[in-house]
Amino acid sequence: MNFLFLFLVLILLWATFDFIYGRKLHLKQLKPRSFPLRHSNFKLYTYGQTLYKELFTDIQQAKHHVHILFFIVKNDEISHTFLQLLMEKAQQGIEVRLLLDRIGSHHLSKQTIRKLKQHGIHFSFCHKVRLPFLFFSANQRNHRKITIIDGKIGYIGGFNIGEEYLGHNTALGPWRDYHLRLTGEGVQDLQTQFLHDWRDDTNEDLLHENDYFPILEKGETSHQFVPTDGAYLQQTFLDLIEGATKELYIGTPYFIPGKKLMNALLRAKKRGIRITILVPKKADHPFVREAKLPYCRKLIKAGCHIYEFQDGFFHAKIVMIDGYICDIGTANFDMRSLYLNHEINCILYGSPFLEQVKREINQDLEASVSLSIQDVSPHSPLSKGKEWIGTVLSFFL
Known part of the structure; x- marks a missing residue:
C-alpha cells in the first residue's frame, strides 16, 4: 500500500513538472498570429x-x-x-x-x-x-x-x-x-x-x-480569422466582452471560463449589459456539466440569464456582441480551448448574414429553458463531490 501511494505521488509530481515546463517552453516559442x-x-x-x-x-x-x-x-x-x-x-x-x-x-x-x-x-x-x-x-x-x-x-x-x-x-x-x-x-x-x-x-x-x-x-461580409495555439484566445474573448455596449450572447457546449473571463462578464453586467449564455442540458464528457455550475451560480446571482438546451446536444461555439459582431469557430468557452487546444475562430462584422445567425440563436433559445439558482446548486453530497472533481479537473476537461 505504501509503495502504491509513493508511486501515485511520483506520477503526480512527474505530470505536474511535465505540464508546467512543457507549456512554459511552448509559450516561449509562440507568437500571436492573425x-x-x-x-x-x-x-x-x-x-x-x-x-x-x-x-x-x-x-x-x-x-x-x-x-x-x-x-x-x-x-x-x-x-x-x-x-x-x-x-x-x-x-x-x-x-x-x-x-x-x-x-x-x-x-x-x-x-x-x-x-x-x-x-x-x-x-x-x-x-x-x-x-x-x-x-x-x-x-x-x-x-x-x-x-x-x-x-x-x-x-x-x-x-x-x-x-x-x-x-x-x-x-x-x-x-x-x-x-x-x-x-x-x-x-x-x-x-x-x-x-x-x-x-x-x-x-x-x-x-x-x-x-x-x-x-x-x-x-459581402467583413470578417477576420483568428488562429490560436493554446494562448491568446483569452484576449480575443476579453476584447469582445469589453466591447459590448448593450447585449452579449454566448453559446458553448463547455462553459468553464476561468477567473479573468468570469470577472469580465461580471463587470459587463455591472455596466448594464444584458448577458445570455446557452449551454447543453446533456453532457458528452464526464464532469463538464459539474465544472460549469459554480460559474453559473455567480452569473445568475448577478442577474445574467443562463439557458439550457433541451432538444438534443448543443455543440455550437458562438459569441454575439450587440447583434453586430459575431464570433463562430472551433473554440469552446472553456480553459482547454483557452490554454491548451489549437483553435481557429472567425469574427464576422455587421452584414445581412448575421440576421440569419440571429434567427438560429433565437431558435436555440426557444428550444431551451432558463435556469434558476436552485437548478445550478448541488442537492446532495454526491453532487457536491462531482462538482468538486469537475472544478479540480476543469483545466483538462
Missing part, C-alpha cells in the same frame, strides 16, 4: 445532414486539390463514406491532404490509414505525443476543423466526421452545431492555416506554392 480583414460570402449549417451533403458535393466537384483538417474522424459508417470519397478523388488525380489530430482520431485503424495512403492520399496525424513532455503534448490537441477545396471554397466550424454528428447517438439525441461555408477572400487564410499546420507535422512546406492560392473576389 489574418487581415477580409470580405467573403458565408452560409451557415446547424445540422450535420445538410452540412455533410454539401461538403461531400463540393469535394466530389474538386478539380485540383482537397485539404482537410479535422479533430475527429470516427471509425463508423459516415466516416467510411467520407474516407471513400477522398480515396476516389485521389484516384482521379486530385491532390488530397488529410490531417487529423492524433488523439481525437485515435479510432482510425492502421489498416484504414494504410489504405488511404495506397489510394494516393497524403495523410498525417498532427500533435503526436512527444518526448520530453509527454503529458503536456498529450493534452495539447489540434482542435481546428478546416476544409479547403481548390483554394476557392472553405469550411470551418464545430462539426467533425462521425455518426453522432448526424444525431445517431441515442444518449445525446439530435446534434446542434454551427459550421460555416465560405467563398471569397477569406479562403486564402484557411489555406494558409492548413498549410501551416501541415508543415508543422510533415515538414513539407507548401505555403508559397501559387497553385493553392488562386485569385479570389471580395464577398
Whole structure:
C-alpha cells in the first residue's frame, strides 16, 4: 500500500513538472498570429445532414486539390463514406491532404490509414505525443476543423466526421452545431492555416506554392480569422466582452471560463449589459456539466440569464456582441480551448448574414429553458463531490 501511494505521488509530481515546463517552453516559442480583414460570402449549417451533403458535393466537384483538417474522424459508417470519397478523388488525380489530430482520431485503424495512403492520399496525424513532455503534448490537441477545396471554397466550424454528428447517438439525441461555408477572400487564410499546420507535422512546406492560392473576389461580409495555439484566445474573448455596449450572447457546449473571463462578464453586467449564455442540458464528457455550475451560480446571482438546451446536444461555439459582431469557430468557452487546444475562430462584422445567425440563436433559445439558482446548486453530497472533481479537473476537461 505504501509503495502504491509513493508511486501515485511520483506520477503526480512527474505530470505536474511535465505540464508546467512543457507549456512554459511552448509559450516561449509562440507568437500571436492573425489574418487581415477580409470580405467573403458565408452560409451557415446547424445540422450535420445538410452540412455533410454539401461538403461531400463540393469535394466530389474538386478539380485540383482537397485539404482537410479535422479533430475527429470516427471509425463508423459516415466516416467510411467520407474516407471513400477522398480515396476516389485521389484516384482521379486530385491532390488530397488529410490531417487529423492524433488523439481525437485515435479510432482510425492502421489498416484504414494504410489504405488511404495506397489510394494516393497524403495523410498525417498532427500533435503526436512527444518526448520530453509527454503529458503536456498529450493534452495539447489540434482542435481546428478546416476544409479547403481548390483554394476557392472553405469550411470551418464545430462539426467533425462521425455518426453522432448526424444525431445517431441515442444518449445525446439530435446534434446542434454551427459550421460555416465560405467563398471569397477569406479562403486564402484557411489555406494558409492548413498549410501551416501541415508543415508543422510533415515538414513539407507548401505555403508559397501559387497553385493553392488562386485569385479570389471580395464577398459581402467583413470578417477576420483568428488562429490560436493554446494562448491568446483569452484576449480575443476579453476584447469582445469589453466591447459590448448593450447585449452579449454566448453559446458553448463547455462553459468553464476561468477567473479573468468570469470577472469580465461580471463587470459587463455591472455596466448594464444584458448577458445570455446557452449551454447543453446533456453532457458528452464526464464532469463538464459539474465544472460549469459554480460559474453559473455567480452569473445568475448577478442577474445574467443562463439557458439550457433541451432538444438534443448543443455543440455550437458562438459569441454575439450587440447583434453586430459575431464570433463562430472551433473554440469552446472553456480553459482547454483557452490554454491548451489549437483553435481557429472567425469574427464576422455587421452584414445581412448575421440576421440569419440571429434567427438560429433565437431558435436555440426557444428550444431551451432558463435556469434558476436552485437548478445550478448541488442537492446532495454526491453532487457536491462531482462538482468538486469537475472544478479540480476543469483545466483538462
